Amino acid sequence: MRIHMIAICGTGMGSLAALLQAQGHEVRGSDANVYPPMSDYLRDRGIPILEGFDATHLDPAPDLVIIGNAVRRENPEAVETMNRGLDYLSFPGALRRFFLSRKTTVAVTGTHGKTTTTALLSWIFTHAGLDPSFLIGGIARNFGQSIRLGEGEHFIIEGDEYDTAFFDKVPKFLRYAPSHAILANVEFDHADIYDNLDAVMAAFRELVRQMPPDGLLVAGVDDTNVRELIQKVGCPVVTYGVDEAADFGARNVRMDGERMRFDIVDEKGEEHPMASPINGAHNLRNILAAYAMSRHFGISPEAFRAALASFEGVARRQEERGEEAGVLVIDDFAHHPTAVRLTLAGLRERYAGRRLVTIFEPRTNTTRRRHFQEAYAKAFESSDAVIIAPVYHGDDLPAEERFDPMRLAADLKAQGIEAHATATLDETFAEALDMLQHGDLAAVLSNGGFGDMHRRLLAALAERARGIAR
Known part of the structure; x- marks a missing residue:
């Protein structure tokens, strides 16, 4: 069966794509957000990824379209699926069926x-x-x-x-x-x-x-x-x-x-x-x-x-991404304030003796909103310093509903925690690089690509180390 998957790079959808391929189906997909590890995972398996969403991605017509839960009704591929009368399923529906x-x-x-x-x-x-x-x-x-x-x-x-x-x-x-x-x-x-x-x-x-x-x-x-x-x-x-x-x-x-x-x-x-x-x-x-x-x-x-x-854990869950210039960079998916608090407490316990610098991106549909504004003020208590990135696609939300990084920074400073709110991802990167010192633990918290923050920091820290060596 020829199957096209809209929003294939979500963790669930990408996983399902590989399952269907293992069953012998011909699978392809499209997504607007194509970045590792899922993009590498799919390409390593020979599953084609079309970047962006376009009605022409449904040519030649597939036998089945699987529509991810992140896809909106007005998505051009979803609209084309309905207009052509193609057979379609949701992600859970496909799992149940197959x-x-x-x-x-x-x-x-x-x-x-x-x-x-x-x-x-x-x-x-x-x-x-x-x-x-x-x-x-x-x-x-x-x-x-x-x-x-x-x-x-x-x-x-x-x-x-x-x-x-x-x-x-x-x-x-x-x-x-x-x-x-x-x-x-x-x-x-x-x-x-x-x-x-x-x-x-x-x-x-x-x-x-x-x-x-x-x-x-x-x-x-x-x-x-x-x-x-x-x-x-x-x-x-x-x-x-x-x-x-x-x-x-x-x-x-x-x-x-x-x-x-x-x-x-x-x-x-x-x-x-x-x-x-x-x-x-x-x-x-x-x-x-x-x-x-x-x-x-x-x-x-x-x-x-x-x-x-012998359990090795999960990528993006307290994952050590590398160490350069004496700075250990950790990647974690934590975003809900409870998850942030528990993750940072665990890192503090595991890496006792290191200064803990947290770099946080408010990215999910919940963290972008003000609902957890007060809860976040307590979530970073294990950190020595916190850098808060701008709200992901913040302009899409009314100001009165939007999470306020400046207010969080002020609340953390009132607790004696060094904190900085930044206006762009480049500023987030520069602030982090300026702050990080030999012996630090950098915890990068985001559920998305975060502007490739981990790789950029490690590359810049490596360059710093080479400069010191010279």
């Missing part, structure tokens, strides 16, 4: 931690010999990819609460119809489609309601909203938590060099020592979630321990 209907679907849901937990669970199942299929919203470093079609019965998938497509406003995870799910946490997010927390809760409430009686819900009870949601559920529930009493918990948490060591306490009160290459309270909860689901499917504590020890 893959999920044949597998036991295990969805990882929640506001935070989905990608890391999905990658970890996929690695645990693979290491245990279950040969799962998986779809992860990022590149899992153990696999070098975000997707795989395995021979086993399980399909492990990152379950997003974002809507399916402009023609189907239902949350993606409902279209996946999982029989097994992890529900990690629930906060307000996606301000472009949800008016408030109640609307987000309604989406998760429907997910919980649809769980089949023979399924399983693994619930993170450290989260107040999750505790509320699991009061009415028609399937068995297993809980995990660090702060609250739960079926699966953790004790004796400590750092040992670059590894986090702890004991998992199971529902029988038995302790199982673990050593993890990923650290921080947020990752501890991710690990507990994966452990609880793994035990349900018969994976032993010993097998879990061995797999966890």
Whole structure:
């Protein structure tokens, strides 16, 4: 089948493209935002990417068009698809049609931690010999990819609460119809489609309601909203938590060099020592979630321990991009204030002794808006210095709705944190380069390309080091 994918470079769409290619389909796609790692990932697999959106990209006519959830109704390729009467599906609809209907679907849901937990669970199942299929919203470093079609019965998938497509406003995870799910946490997010927390809760409430009686819900009870949601559920529930009493918990948490060591306490009160290459309270909860689901499917504590020890994480999640002139540059996808706070706390713990300089881009549909203005003032407390880039496409939003970097900088300065708001990405780069010193840790936080900030900084720092050497 010849398949054309509109907005192919999104993490989910790019992953689906590779899955469909592995099934033998002829896949091509288009996107306005073509940048690594997804662009490299697709091109390495010989999947053509057409830059920009144009009706002529549908020539010759494909057998099926898959329309990404970022695509708007007025997109010229979407309009042409409708005008020609071509067969089309949403991203979740295509997943369900081609893959999920044949597998036991295990969805990882929640506001935070989905990608890391999905990658970890996929690695645990693979290491245990279950040969799962998986779809992860990022590149899992153990696999070098975000997707795989395995021979086993399980399909492990990152379950997003974002809507399916402009023609189907239902949350993606409902279209996946999982029989097994992890529900990690629930906060307000996606301000472009949800008016408030109640609307987000309604989406998760429907997910919980649809769980089949023979399924399983693994619930993170450290989260107040999750505790509320699991009061009415028609399937068995297993809980995990660090702060609250739960079926699966953790004790004796400590750092040992670059590894986090702890004991998992199971529902029988038995302790199982673990050593993890990923650290921080947020990752501890991710690990507990994966452990609880793994035990349900018969994976032993010993097998879990061995797999966890060799877990390499996910690209753009506390990823070391390089070190030049004594400055270590970290890339992370964190953007929601809770994720920013937890990520920076984890970096502070892991790289104790380094000055932490955070370079932040307000880029998502939520972070571009003022909703989290006050929350961000508390999110950077682990940083020694913060550089705030301009709001991505800020002029598209009314001034009264737009996030205010200048105000955030002032709020951080009031807490004794050095902070600078910049007017352009070039100014962001120059400010960062001027600030960074030997021994620093530069944490670059953005969910997009950020003007190739990591590469530019590393190249400039390398040039600085060569100048010093001369």
